[in-house]
Structures are given as structure tokens and as C-alpha cells.
Amino acid sequence: MYSSTENPPPSYGQPPTAPPPIQYATGVPSQAMNSNGEWSTGLCDCGSDVSNCCITxxxxxxxxxxxxxxxxxxxxxxxVHGALYTILLLLTGxxxxxxxxxxxxxxxxxxxxxxxxxxCLLHCCCEACAMCQEYRELQHRGFNMSLGWHGNVERQNHGVVMPQFAPVEMKR
Structure with missing residues (x-):
């Protein structure tokens, strides 16, 4: 009567089963991610992206x-982040x-x-290499760094802007 993928209706007096969780757009690129918990490139692989190395x-x-x-x-x-970084660099080093x-x-x-x-030690001793590695890691994870967060969200949603809302609770 019921297939193995369907859940039978709840019996009288038993609470219904919970619906599947609602999936919301997160803006995080859905491209391949490093699932093994390793950096995609090494600390000293700055030469793999020369333009970013020079800018950094x-x-x-x-x-x-x-x-x-x-x-x-x-x-x-x-x-804002870049300005704060520059102020800290110029005033305190x-x-x-x-x-x-x-x-x-x-x-x-x-x-x-x-x-x-x-x-902290890595950034104090080899800051440029550390930032280049972080930049490459985000690129590897599907971010277009020149678009920023909101541009990546739009790109992920194919230009459709999703409204921000939370699940509505049932009230008596």
C-alpha cells in the first residue's frame, strides 16, 4: 500500500512526523570544496597566482x-576592512x-x-604568504574575489535576490 520511500500517515493519537528541513539560499558557492580538511594550496605557492601575489x-x-x-x-x-587594516599598519604596525x-x-x-x-605567528612572520594562501583557498572554494560577498550571493542565486526570512512558528 505504501512505497518504501513514503511515510504512512500517523495513527490516531500519535504525533505526526516532522517535515524535512527547509533549505535556504546561503550564498556560498556550491562548487567543489575540499572535503579532506586540507588547504588547497601550500603556504609558499604564491607564484600560482602572480597578480594576487603582487597586489598582496x-x-x-x-x-x-x-x-x-x-x-x-x-x-x-x-x-572598511581594508581601511582598518591600513590604519593599524600605519599607526601601530x-x-x-x-x-x-x-x-x-x-x-x-x-x-x-x-x-x-x-x-598569529604565521601572520607576524609571513603575512603576505598567509594572505595569498587564504585568497587562493577562497577562490578554490568557488568565490570570485572581485565580486565580494553580495556579488557571489547574486551569482550563486543566478541573479535572483532571495528575501531574508526566518521560518514562521505556529502560534495559538
């Missing part, structure tokens, strides 16, 4: 702003503390290992 060496605030906007899922723009926080955030989001050493 001469104007790291641009690369950092792009990385931070994606890691923050668009809550703050690339320009400790911009590496700010940038290492975003490496840690990105590692947690994508379950990446903390290698070859601690995030």
Missing part, C-alpha cells in the same frame, strides 16, 4: 579586505594581529588545519 605585496589592504568580507559573509565591506583573526575564522568555517604553525 604592494597593497595588502586590498587582499585582506577581500578575504575579510568573504569570511564575515558580507556584514562589513571590503573597503600590528596589523598582523587583525589579519590573523580572519585566518582563524576562515579555518574554523572550512575546518582547515592550523599549519605550518600558529595563525
Amino acid at each position: 605585496c604592494w597593497c595588502p589592504c586590498i587582499t585582506f579586505g577581500q578575504i575579510a568580507e568573504i569570511a564575515d559573509k558580507g556584514t562589513t565591506s571590503c573597503a 600590528c596589523q598582523c594581529i587583525y589579519s590573523c583573526m580572519y585566518r582563524s575564522k576562515m579555518r574554523q568555517q572550512y575546518m582547515l588545519p592550523e599549519e605550518p604553525c600558529n595563525d
Whole structure:
């Protein structure tokens, strides 16, 4: 009477089974992701993207702003992150503390290992290489870094802007 894929209707007095969870558009590219928890490129593979390597060496605030906007899922723009990075660089020289926080955030989001050493030490000693690796990782995960978070969301949704809403609760 019922196929193996259908659930029979609930019997009298038994609560109905829960419906499947609603899927919402997240804006995260659906392209192939590194499922083994490893970085897609090495720390010193900067030569694989020469244009990003040059931008990061001469104007790291641009690369950092792009990385931070994606890691923050668009809550703050690339320009704001880049400006904060530049202010910290010019006033304190400790911009590496700010940038290492975003490496840690990105590692947690994508379950990446903390290698070859601690995030803070890596950014203090080899900041340009670390930011180039983060940039390449986000590209590998399907982000077009020049579009920013919101541009990637639009691209993922094929130009259709999805309204932000939460599931409605039943009320008495």
C-alpha cells in the first residue's frame, strides 16, 4: 500500500512526523570544496597566482579586505576592512594581529588545519604568504574575489535576490 520511500500517515493519537528541513539560499558557492580538511594550496605557492601575489605585496589592504568580507559573509565591506587594516599598519604596525583573526575564522568555517604553525605567528612572520594562501583557498572554494560577498550571493542565486526570512512558528 505504501512505497518504501513514503511515510504512512500517523495513527490516531500519535504525533505526526516532522517535515524535512527547509533549505535556504546561503550564498556560498556550491562548487567543489575540499572535503579532506586540507588547504588547497601550500603556504609558499604564491607564484600560482602572480597578480594576487603582487597586489598582496604592494597593497595588502586590498587582499585582506577581500578575504575579510568573504569570511564575515558580507556584514562589513571590503573597503572598511581594508581601511582598518591600513590604519593599524600605519599607526601601530600590528596589523598582523587583525589579519590573523580572519585566518582563524576562515579555518574554523572550512575546518582547515592550523599549519605550518600558529595563525598569529604565521601572520607576524609571513603575512603576505598567509594572505595569498587564504585568497587562493577562497577562490578554490568557488568565490570570485572581485565580486565580494553580495556579488557571489547574486551569482550563486543566478541573479535572483532571495528575501531574508526566518521560518514562521505556529502560534495559538
